[in-house]
Amino acid sequence: MAEFQQVTVAKKANIYFDGKVTSRKLTFADGSVKTLGIMLPGEYQFGTDAPELMQIQAGALDVLLPGSDQWLTVTAGEQFAVPGNSRFSLKVHSVTDYCCSYLK
Amino acid sequence: MAEFQQVTVAKKANIYFDGKVTSRKLTFADGSVKTLGIMLPGEYQFGTDAPELMQIQAGALDVLLPGSDQWLTVTAGEQFAVPGNSRFSLKVHSVTDYCCSYLK
DSSP states (O other): OOEEEEEEEEEOOEEEEGGEEEEEEOOOTSSSSEEEEOOEEEEEEEEOOOOEEEEEEEEEEEEEEEETTEEEEEETTTTEOOOOOEEEEEEEEEEEEEEEEEEO | OOEEEEEEEEEEOOOEEGGGGEEEEETTSSSEEEEEEOOOOOEEEEEOSEEEEEEEEEEEEEEEEETOOOEEEEEEEEEEEEESEEEEEEEEEEEEEEEEEEEE
């Protein structure tokens, strides 16, 4: 499916790291939330509240998940899950287009 | 209005200038199209097909509209219109969050 239908989109972007990471919030009819975002090459640390599923649509990165000392390479078409209330680190190698689902 | 409701959002981003300009395509029930985008500081040239209305939600830029030799400064809350089938230049001074409406 190349698009999300019948969603509500916040007009204002989420802007992090001086614009190197930005995203748009989508709210679905069932109340669930996703963000569609872009990450430029660089190293970043994020924190989660709810558990998150990160689907990489384009680009490539390495992720260090909480509790791990192994960086995992994730590329277009692949995904990784992050537990809630935790921190994870990213090394973004090329412009990355992602979809983040906030799980319950 | 802080959000767009009942829209279709293309999953994949539009990515230009090595990710320094990116946007998401929104299609409305009436078939009209807008993009919500981010521009990082830099100088860019764009071409239009349909006429466009650019609303600046955050940030600041100067625009050189087709047929003009005067750069106009446009900041958050302001907008500018570009005729169809023309080119315009931008000098983006700070991370800019915009909404582009494609007019008929």
